[in-house]
Amino acid sequence: MSSVFITATGTDIGKTFVASKMLNEWREQGLNPHAVKPLMSGFGESDLAQSDAGQLLAAMGEKITPENVNRICMRRYEKPVAPNQAAREANQALDYDDILAFVNSRVLLAEGSPIIVEGAGGIMSPVTDNKLHLDLIYDLAMPAILVTANYLGSISHTLSALEVMSNKGIVLERVVVTKPTSEHGEAEALIEELQRWSDVTFEVA
Ligand SMILES: Nc1ncnc2c1ncn2[C@@H]1O[C@H](COP(=O)(O)OP(=O)(O)OP(=O)(O)O)[C@@H](O)[C@H]1O
Ligand SMILES: C[C@H](N)[C@H](N)CCCCCC(=O)O
Ligand SMILES: [Mg+2]
Numbered sequence: 001m002s003s004v005f006i007t008a009t010g011t012d013i014g015k016t017f018v019a020s021k022m023l024n025e026w027r028e029q030g031l032n033p034h035a036v037k038p039l040m041s042g043f044g045e046s047d048l049a050q051s052d053a054g055q056l057l058a059a060m061g062e063k064i065t066p067e068n069v070n071r072i073c074m075r076r077y078e079k080p081v082a083p084n085q086a087a088r089e090a091n092q093a094l095d096y097d098d099i100l101a102f103v104n105s106r107v108l109l110a111e112g113s114p115i116i117v118e119g120a121g122g123i124m125s126p127v128t129d130n131k132l133h134l135d136l137i138y139d140l141a142m143p144a145i146l147v148t149a150n151y152l153g154s155i156s157h158t159l160s161a162l163e164v165m166s167n168k169g170i171v172l173e174r175v176v177v178t179k180p181t182s183e184h185g186e187a188e189a190l191i192e193e194l195q196r197w198s199d200v201t202f203e204v205a
Contacts, residue, residue, distance in 0.1 A: 003107055003115045004173060005137045008147040009157040010122040014178030015147050016052045018205050019116045023059035026114050033114040035060060036106045037073045038099050039127065041120060042080030051076070052118060074102040084126045096128045100139055117142065123161045134168055143171040147205075149178045150185030155193055162198055174201040 006015045019035055026033040035056035043051035045066070053073040054064040062068055069076070075094065077086035087094035107115055117140065119125070119133045127136050137144050144165065148158045158175065165172055175194070177187035187204040194202065 002110070002112055003117070003142050005117045005119065005140060005142040005144045006147060007119045007123045007133055007137060007144055007161075008121075009149075009154060009161050011120075011125070012180060013122075013147050013149050014176075014180050014205060015118050016055050017178055017180075018145065018147050018176050019118050020055055020059035021205065022114075022116060023056065027059075027061060031114055033060065033116070034106065034110045035072060035116045035118065036103055037118045037120075038103050039075050039077075039083040039094075039120045040073050041077040041083055041086045043076060044078045056116075056118065072106065074099060082126045083120050084129050088129075094128050096131045096136075099127065099136065103140055122157075123164060134164055134170070137165075137170050138168050143173045145173050146175045147178060148175060148190070149180050150187055150190035151183075154190060155197075158190075158194055159197055162200065172200055174203050176203045176205050178205040 006019050008015050023033045023035060037053045037056055040052050048054045048066065048069055049064050053069045056072060057064050057068050075083065077083065077090060079086045079089055084094060103117055123133050125133050127133055146161055148154055177190055179187055191202045
């Protein structure tokens with residue numbers, strides 16, 4: 001596996017958590033993994049260290065500087081909304097082909113080393129005004145990891161996500177179940193239920 005797209009059933013589910021864990025594991029194996037967060041929202045310039053791009057840079061063993069953030073993140077917005085909404089509010093054009101070109105250029109630069117692309121929000125969250133993350137994963141032709149967690153409603157959210165990904169022809173590597181807060185249920189209990197309805201591979205983060 002050289003590239004994988006990390007998506008989720010929604011936001012704040014654990015995509016960055018899972019990506020960071022994978023980057024750390026690969027580095028422990030002596031690999032030189034990369035990560036890309038093409039579109040990031042919800043962080044101001046003073047929060048770069050806590051931002052997704054900052055966390056991913058740290059997990060790659062790189063310094064968190066605005067220049068390094070720009071290398072892995074094409075656009076960042078302070079407003080915590082979907083990228084197309086944030087771009088609209090900032091009166092900025094956000095071109096879908098530019099996003100594809102940005103990610104593909106990072107994949108080429110990785111020269112076969114593992115590379116993770118993290119989406120913003122969930123599988124059906126918009127990227128631009130006429131493309132969803134579902135389209136982005138498809139157009140990048142990358143396999144995907146779906147991150148979910150045990151909360152009331154997550155059975156339906158997870159099975160819906162799996163259904164749209166399957167219908168689109170996206171190759172699913174596995175579903176990773178996280179525990180974002182102590183309010184969330186145990187991952188194993190969600191997996192036990194999901195296994196009745198789906199034969200994909202599940203993993204606890
Ligand atoms: N298995 C886990 N154990 C402990 N904390 C977790 C786990 N999974 C996720 N978290 C925590 O849940 C919170 C949300 O996770 P994270 O930031 O990775 O979500 P996200 O899906 O990347 O969100 P976004 O849509 O903003 O990119 C973080 O505080 C993270 O540390
Ligand atoms: C701010 C947040 N953490 C993410 N960066 C953006 C989430 C957008 C979700 C849009 C939606 O699906 O309703
Ligand atoms: Mg994230």
